[in-house]
Amino acid sequence: MLSAADPLPIRPQRVLVAGVTGSGKTTLARRLAAMWSLRHVEIDALFHGPDWTPRPEFLDDVRAFAARERWVTEWQYTSKGTDDILPPRAQLAIWLDYPRHVVRSRLIRRTLARGILRRELWNGNREKGPWNLLNRDPEQNILAWQTATLRNWTDRMPGYVERFPHLTIVRLTHPRDTERWLRAQAEASGVSIAPPKRRSRER
Template identity: 80%
Template sequence: MLSADDPLPFRPERILIAGVSGSGKTTLAARIGAAWDLRHIEIDALFHGPEWTPRPTFLDDVRTFAAEERWITEWQYTSKGTDEILPPRADLALWLDYPYRVVRSRLIRRTLARGVLRRELWNGNREKGPWNMLNRDPEENILAWQTKTLRHWAERMPGIEERFPHLTIVRLRHPREAERWMRAQA
């Protein structure tokens, strides 16, 4: 596993960005995609159909873009089958392993902004509103989901390294490290 200060041994063409909800996966994916001319596929847009229902073509859509030569996406929906498709094709994984206070504050700001502005996210869906942050059900409340899944990647990464030895993993422990890493790649 590499750190923010380790040079990449190659120029990646298929990148996964892992991290808990609110870590900034989509924002970083868009930035890297623009900088390296990689197609950014926002995986939430493939998963969520109207009324927040899972799209039946989700895994087929993931297979289709994963077969392409150059892309970047968020590493999510691992329990839905994406681990069988994306890591075997990816050559780099960026793991945003940020402190709790960073990811929590980012998620609260994002959720409040989306809820108040009622901005469309994917396929006609909108954040349910700031009052939904009071719901204790992780399936209904993104803050409860973040709490439930906070250690998900730390628990999984040792097995991922073993299962996908071809995959270069860079662990970024703070947004400052991510910025330093981005500057070093230019």
């Protein structure tokens, strides 16, 4: 597993971004897509149909884009079968392993912005109102879900390292590390990168 200071062995064409809900996976995936000229597939948009109903075509759609040569997506829905499709094809995984207070504050800002503005997310779905943060059910309250899944990636990563030895994994432990890492990759690729933007849709 590499750190922010380690050079990449290759310029990747297929990239996964891992991390707990609220860590900023989608925002980073967009920036990587722009930097490396990759297609960004927002995997939430493939999974959620109208009224937050899971789409039956989800795994078929994942297989279709994973078979292509150049893409970046969020490493999610592992319990739904994506681990049999995405990691075998990916060349690089970026793990956003940020402190709890960082991901918590990001998620609160995102959830409030989505709930207050009622911005459409995917297929007509919108975030539930801020009052839903009082619900203790992790299936209904995104903050409770984050708490319940906070250590999932820490527990899983050793198994992924063993299971997918071809996959280069970079662990970034703070947003500052991520910015330094991005600047280093941009310099190595001979491109410029835009500064980070605060987005209510980051996951």
